[in-house]
Amino acid sequence: MNTLNKIKRTGPVLFSEYEKGSAVKKVLEMEREDILFEIKDSGLKGRGGAGFPVSTKWMITAAANADKKFIVCNADEGEPGTFKDRVLLLEYPELVFEGMIIAGYTIGAKEGIVYLRAEYSYMLEFLENFLEEMRKQNLLGKNICGKGFDFDIFIRLGSGAYVCGEETALIESLEGHRGEPRNRPPFPVNTGYLGFPTAVNNVETLASVPNIINKGGEWYHKHGTDKSTGSKLFSVSGDCKYPGVYELPWGTTLNEIINITGAEDTKAIQVGGASGICLPATEFGRKLSYEDISTGGSIMIFNKSRNMLEVLKNFMEFFVEESCGQCTPCRIGNVKLLEGVEMIEKNEYTIEYIEKLKELGRTMQVASKCGLGQSSPNPFISILENFKDEIFNNKPVLN
Amino acid sequence: MNDSEKNIRNEFIQTLVQRFGKERTALLPVLQEIQKKFFYIDEHSQQEVARLLNIHPVEVNSVISFYAFLYDKPRGRNTVRVCKNIICNYHGSLEIAKALSTELGIGFNETTKDGKVTLEYANCFGMCDKSPSILVNDQIHERVNKESVLNLIRDLK
Numbered sequence A: 001m002n003t004l005n006k007i008k009r010t011g012p013v014l015f016s017e018y019e020k021g022s023a024v025k026k027v028l029e030m031e032r033e034d035i036l037f038e039i040k041d042s043g044l045k046g047r048g049g050a051g052f053p054v055s056t057k058w059m060i061t062a063a064a065n066a067d068k069k070f071i072v073c074n075a076d077e078g079e080p081g082t083f084k085d086r087v088l089l090l091e092y093p094e095l096v097f098e099g100m101i102i103a104g105y106t107i108g109a110k111e112g113i114v115y116l117r118a119e120y121s122y123m124l125e126f127l128e129n130f131l132e133e134m135r136k137q138n139l140l141g142k143n144i145c146g147k148g149f150d151f152d153i154f155i156r157l158g159s160g161a162y163v164c165g166e167e168t169a170l171i172e173s174l175e176g177h178r179g180e181p182r183n184r185p186p187f188p189v190n191t192g193y194l195g196f197p198t199a200v201n202n203v204e205t206l207a208s209v210p211n212i213i214n215k216g217g218e219w220y221h222k223h224g225t226d227k228s229t230g231s232k233l234f235s236v237s238g239d240c241k242y243p244g245v246y247e248l249p250w251g252t253t254l255n256e257i258i259n260i261t262g263a264e265d266t267k268a269i270q271v272g273g274a275s276g277i278c279l280p281a282t283e284f285g286r287k288l289s290y291e292d293i294s295t296g297g298s299i300m301i302f303n304k305s306r307n308m309l310e311v312l313k314n315f316m317e318f319f320v321e322e323s324c325g326q327c328t329p330c331r332i333g334n335v336k337l338l339e340g341v342e343m344i345e346k347n348e349y350t351i352e353y354i355e356k357l358k359e360l361g362r363t364m365q366v367a368s369k370c371g372l373g374q375s376s377p378n379p380f381i382s383i384l385e386n387f388k389d390e391i392f393n394n395k396p397v398l399n
Numbered sequence B: 001m002n003d004s005e006k007n008i009r010n011e012f013i014q015t016l017v018q019r020f021g022k023e024r025t026a027l028l029p030v031l032q033e034i035q036k037k038f039f040y041i042d043e044h045s046q047q048e049v050a051r052l053l054n055i056h057p058v059e060v061n062s063v064i065s066f067y068a069f070l071y072d073k074p075r076g077r078n079t080v081r082v083c084k085n086i087i088c089n090y091h092g093s094l095e096i097a098k099a100l101s102t103e104l105g106i107g108f109n110e111t112t113k114d115g116k117v118t119l120e121y122a123n124c125f126g127m128c129d130k131s132p133s134i135l136v137n138d139q140i141h142e143r144v145n146k147e148s149v150l151n152l153i154r155d156l157k
């Protein structure tokens, strides 16, 4: 493995001092309700993008009555511009795996599954060895730390499909099917892997848990903003001097990101990956947080030399390719939006038609079956609106 | 495919089923291993997997066709993937793609005549901070340039 990772900035929350195994030992002496209270106090929300409260997800899964339960670590990390889970898995696997053990104990699961994207299969051997080491230290396997809890973790590989990061598609894939999202409800917390209650959590969400156990929910809650507690890992790429992964408190502004990463002449920042929104300089004072610009952490910086229509086209090509094709708004809609971009590119468009396409985008946002089709119009709408001068000016428009 | 080739595959699939089990959940791991060893999942292997796991062969093929990294057509012994997403484009991935294409004498989605390399584009593989990066089989090579990729290619077996 030749990737030198090194997180560019480790903050005081996710990466506060941690002694391997300490949170697991502590948690195995706690009552489940107390763990859930601690997580609830922390205010921890899902880091995979949707921001669902972790305590609620775990509480429902814990309350479900079933012979078996599962905790799944979503390591599909397919959103363009996101790579923080890669860095966590390679540099802090103990936090991720111990987070899974704690989740398993809390919800009553004996098995944890890591769904690792195929593109990350170069990590497999390292992670397998790490798990083996944990088994030797009795942090996994039977009767963990002599406290009577059995739990083990297995890694399963994906096979190159962005949509498999969507939790129900992920479960379909684990079950040996095409990774097509399911209708919800039922939700995985009730009917998940093989029909059993399953909590699916992002790598970073799980990695946040051990420190919350050790230091308490209240400690965690002190960081960030009131509605966005703790810190967040941001994957920063594009036109900046120091691309990489940064742990920053929620509430950090885009201007601060620009300064920290040494970006110059910044014209646009795409927040949240291809499925996120694109903001112009006038909006760089906005805060990264669930209440303002919510994101799984992908930050792509574009300087003044970049062509925003080209950027948009690249995103739409991505969605056309990655749509699973199961539902019409997404299957047809993304193709139409891409065609619209190509029409603008060739100067063969009318403003009325582009407005209609934005309307189509808004329909996709509500009518698509899963988050892919619900969010793929975001860059189309935000780039065409926020960069309309650049894109439409100085071009003759057909009427 | 002659009988001996079929037998080799049958035996291999047998060991996979022993390792992963006969449940439906074993399907992807089994297909992934066949893919790794034989570079694609031929029709005979699909049928053998279908028979042992008790799944309809059409269903097996439909699963293969869903996933970008599973193939039912012959391919090279190595796969070189270049990221085609915007961050890598802006860090020179298109020039790298061109250099690879010229050196190998093939276009994208094509395989060299000697069966050594299949060239492909892929979507973002999470190396945007070390862009441009390429995937050679399952290994990442970060911050490559036109010269370094050509060396990588020459080292392939």
Ligand SMILES: Cc1cc2nc3c(=O)[nH]c(=O)nc-3n(C[C@H](O)[C@H](O)[C@H](O)COP(=O)(O)O)c2cc1C
Binding pocket: A045, A046, A047, A048, A049, A050, A051, A052, A074, A075, A076, A077, A078, A079, A162, A163, A164, A165, A166, A167, A168, A200, A201, A202, A203, A205, A206, A370, A371, A372
């Ligand atoms: C198209 C699509 C792709 C997704 N990809 C990922 C992913 O790669 N990793 C992830 O953690 N969540 C991804 N999600 C979100 C998951 O569905 C789910 O919300 C998440 O894994 C829950 O974990 P969390 O609550 O800890 O964030 C994706 C969602 C959609 C719609």
Ligand code: SF4
Binding pocket: A163, A180, A181, A322, A323, A324, A325, A326, A327, A328, A330, A331, A368, A369, A370, A371, A372, A373, A374
């Ligand atoms: S929205 Fe797109 S990806 Fe999601 S189910 Fe529909 S077609 Fe598939």
Ligand code: FES
Binding pocket: A080, A081, A082, B083, B084, B085, B086, B087, B088, B089, B123, B124, B125, B126, B127, B128, B131, B133
């Ligand atoms: S954009 Fe190429 S690796 Fe992410």
